[in-house]
Structures are given as structure tokens and as C-alpha cells.
Amino acid sequence: MSSEISPHVWYPEPELLFHPERSGDRDIHPLRGLKRFGPFSASQVPSPIRVATIAPAGESTRLFGFMQELHRTFSPRERTDYLPEWPGFSAVFNTRVTAAPAKCRVELEPALDADLAASPAPHTLLADRLIQAVRCLEAFRTEFDVLFVYLPDRWEAAFFGHDDDFDLHDYLKAFAAIRGMPIQIVREGRALSYSCRASVMWRIGLAIYAKAGGIGSWLTPRRKRPSSAFPMPFVMTTAVVHVS
DSSP states (O other): OOOOOOOOEEEOOOOEESOSSOTTOEESSHHHHHHHHOOTTTTSSOSSEEEEEEESTTOHHHHHHHHHHTTSOBOOSSOTTTOOOBOOHHHHHSSOEEEOOGGGEEEOOTTHHHHHHHOSOHHHHHHHHHHHHHHHHHTTGGGOSEEEEEEOGGGGGGSBOSSSOOBHHHHHHHHHHHTTOOEEEEEIIIIISOSOHHHHHHHHHHHHHHHTTOOOOEEOOOOOOOOOSSOOOEEEOOOOOOOO
């Protein structure tokens, strides 16, 4: 058995374009490039981006406070070798985020907590109530661009089915997608109370911009494969930002 290591080629990070005409607006880092040049589709996104909301009874103010954070600056407290400072939504994307009109703000009934606690199938009950709320917003679809759905941690037992593969996140996304309604699930623990605010703002900011129809960057054509004396497999690395 040979101990020889198989030859390979390590490709550098691919460059990303941040303007459709200025070829010099490029960077290998997606977040740093946005801070330097702004987004690729700067002129194709509504301004402001209007956000409708669905929240538990009496908790819409938490979502509005969260949206206000998008306009503040935050320094990263994790992954500091990758995450740059968050300079505010407008500074990154050249557009604003604002709450949609009051008729686009839905609060669920106060009894929902007790109903979920008593239900033998809380995931089904919560899904039904949220779908009803989404349907209420269909009549005002032209009044908002993105929908925020706030899910507090105390409802976590209803996020997944017990005897099936039900996933509330996927279910809501599919239902809204059929209706052409971009939806952003806002989890309490992953967004509202997560310790690194810079990380949250970059994730949510990118999600809002993309769901409003924007393109942050465009991948440049792959460079010519390095020459070699014999065929080689290659490994390409790239940075990925996950949004939901």
C-alpha cells in the first residue's frame, strides 16, 4: 500500500464582482466587498424595503426594535478573522429598511400560548395560526416587500413534528413562496437575543436584500486551470453566508 499523497491543485478564492459595469469593483471577500463597493444590483431594489410583520400578541415592538438595530453599527464578537464591522444597512446596501404600514402588522391571539401548551399536536396548531396570519396579509401584498415572522423560543416544541418530518420553517417558506411572498423567519435565540449583533445584522441584512430582489455580488468567470504535467483533481474554497 503506497503512502504517496495524491497530487492536487489548490485554487484561490474566486473573485466577486460588485458592479455590473465597473470591472474593478471586485473582492474575494463577499462582506468586505459590499462595504467597499456596495451591492451588484444597487439600482434594482426598492427604496425603502418595506417589512410586514407577524408576531405573538404584544410583541411586535420587539421586532421593530430589532429592525432599528439594522441601522446601527456593531463590531464582531465572533469569527473576527472573517466578519467585518457592520456599518448599518444603508451604508452596505444603499437603501433603507422600514416598517410597512400598520395594516401589514399582524399579532397572533393572546390565548395562543395556552392553546399550544394544551394541544396534543402543537406544531399543527401553530402552523395553522401562522398560515391564517399570512393569508390576512395577502390583501395588502403591494404594501410590503418582505415579511418577518417572529418565533419566540417558548414555542420551540411546535417547530417540528413529533412522529413525522414536519418542519415549521420549511412549511411556512413553501406556503409563502407559492404566493410570491418573501418571508424571513426571525428566531428569538438566533436573532433577537444572539450575542454577536454584527453576525446577526450581516445575516439578516443579506437575507432582506436578497429577498427584496437584490444581488449582493456576482461570481467572476473561473480562471484558467493551472498547468500541470499530469491530470490533477482540484479543491476550490469559497466563503458561504447562510441565510434563512
